[in-house]
Amino acid sequence: MTVTNENCVVGIEYEVKQAGTTEVVDSNKGGAPLEFIIGKGQIIPGLENALVGMSQGESGDIMVAAADAYGEVNPEAIQTLPIEQFEGVDLVEGMTLYGQGQDGQTVQVTVKSFDDKEVNVDFNHPLAGKDLMFSVTVLSAREATADEVTSGVVGGAPAAGGSCGSGCGCH
Known part of the structure; x- marks a missing residue:
């Protein structure tokens, strides 16, 4: 099956x-496939758009510009906070810390520098401002079930007694 641009479950x-380097920043080779639903914003847009039209079993190298990956570096996302907010943390420049954002979501920050009064932190994603080169293989592509379309979750169980129609991958 070919990857379509909406409600297609893809496994890669x-x-x-980082473009122009040999250092692998992320990989799932040898592990479970990354599965997601096209059109639900579950992966970076540049990669999602490039997968549309590829077929199951097809491999390719995909260059994703920073703007279509984790965005450009936002200078406003670099903040200075009082050191009291980091009580009990052995601070090290370059370390990654995780906290809770205003909406309750997990936020990741990188410690840029600190002294005995303040800590400079960067809320930008570590790959913000970087062009990325993906080497991908499409392992699976199928139509999403009705439940997957509704929930946005791959492999979600259909409602009791419900049906997802024909040819959508339900068992």
Whole structure:
């Protein structure tokens, strides 16, 4: 099956490097495939758009510009906070810390620098401002079930007694 641009469940194997480097920044090779539903914003847009039209079993190298990956670096996302907010943390420049954002979501920050009064932190994603090169293989592509379309979750169980129609991958 070919990857379509909406409500298609895709499973990929991937390796990603910062463009122009040989260092792998993320990979699932040898592990479980990354599965997601096209059109639900579950992966970076540049990769999602490039997968549309690829077929199951097809491999390719996909260059994703920073703007279509984790965005450009936002200078307003670099903040200075009082050191009291980091009580009990052994601060190290470059370390990654996780906290809770205003909406209750998990936020990741990188410690840029600190002294005995303040800590400079960067809320930008570590790959913000970087072009990325993905080496991907489409392992699977199928139509999403009605439940997957509604919930946005791959492999979600259909409602009791419900049906997802024909040819959508339900068992």
